[in-house]
Amino acid sequence: MSKTTRTFEIEDYVVRDAQEGERAPRMEGYAIVFNSDSSLIREGGRTFIERVAPGFCRGSLEGVAEGRHIHALWSHDRQKPLGSTRNDNLVLREDEKGIWFSLSTERFERRELAAARDGDLQVSFGMRKIDYDWSVRDDGVKVGLIRSAEVFEISPVVFAAYNATSAELREEMIRSHDEWEASQRVEEVVEEQVEDKIDVSRELVLIELGRARIQAR
Structure with a gap:
């Protein structure tokens, strides 16, 4: 310990x-x-x-x-x-x-x-x-x-x-849980933004590959 x-x-x-x-x-x-x-x-x-x-x-x-x-x-x-x-x-x-x-x-x-x-x-x-x-x-x-x-x-x-009274303790515990949930929501938003950027990047790569194939013909 x-x-x-x-x-x-x-x-x-x-x-x-x-x-x-x-x-x-x-x-x-x-x-x-x-x-x-x-x-x-x-x-x-x-x-x-x-x-x-x-x-x-x-x-x-x-x-x-x-x-x-x-x-x-x-x-x-x-x-x-x-x-x-x-x-x-x-x-x-x-x-x-x-x-x-x-x-x-x-x-x-x-x-x-x-x-x-x-x-x-x-x-x-x-x-x-x-x-x-x-x-x-x-x-x-x-x-x-x-x-x-x-x-x-x-x-x-x-x-x-x-x-601390029991009421104050419960209030503090609720506040801590709310803070944790808020941090989780922020992480989810960041993950979604990253995933969106990855999807956009993939689409751009596919477009460029398509153009390159057309030019090669």
């Missing part, structure tokens, strides 16, 4: 002051709540929502204990590392509700820390999906379920949330 990113709203979100032994405030909350609907996704010609199954990244979390660490970056930028599970600047924990995280803001710039305190940030996971299922809700909305994935990084991002 190819690498992808997924952005989630943070639940129970706080930026708490540094405690004894800590050098900076920390962002904390649930980066992923299991089996909850994501924001609208348009990818690979599909319009859908996505859910995450319990235990989807258990292998990655177990790998941390074995020395395979997960990194924190600012907005997926490798030039702006924020820490990792190696040094506890990043802590990830799974429970019945979802994936809880705690991230030190020590390497945040002033405006980034202000955005964190104002609640303007979401959390985005860099992952490689391993096991994935499709289904359709009763209202016709397509649902992708991430059953298993390899998580290799987590990023705070500034991203406008799109908490």
Whole structure:
């Protein structure tokens, strides 16, 4: 599976002051709540929502204990590392509700820390999906379920949330289908024009061949 990113709203979100032994405030909350609907996704010609199954990244979390660490970056930028599970600047924990995280803001710039305190940030996971299922809700909305994935990084991002309602999702799906149909009609028109030109060219060739035969006589 190819690498992808997924952005989630943070639940129970706080930026708490540094405690004894800590050098900076920390962002904390649930980066992923299991089996909850994501924001609208348009990818690979599909319009859908996505859910995450319990235990989807258990292998990655177990790998941390074995020395395979997960990194924190600012907005997926490798030039702006924020820490990792190696040094506890990043802590990830799974429970019945979802994936809880705690991230030190020590390497945040002033405006980034202000955005964190104002609640303007979401959390985005860099992952490689391993096991994935499709289904359709009763209202016709397509649902992708991430059953298993390899998580290799987590990023705070500034991203406008799109908490789509079912009506908005259906409208978006209809719009996507209409756009696809329109593109198909354009392709059909182009193909017809090409075929017409080919037919005209054939007729011209036949006329020229006829003239050449007449002259040869």
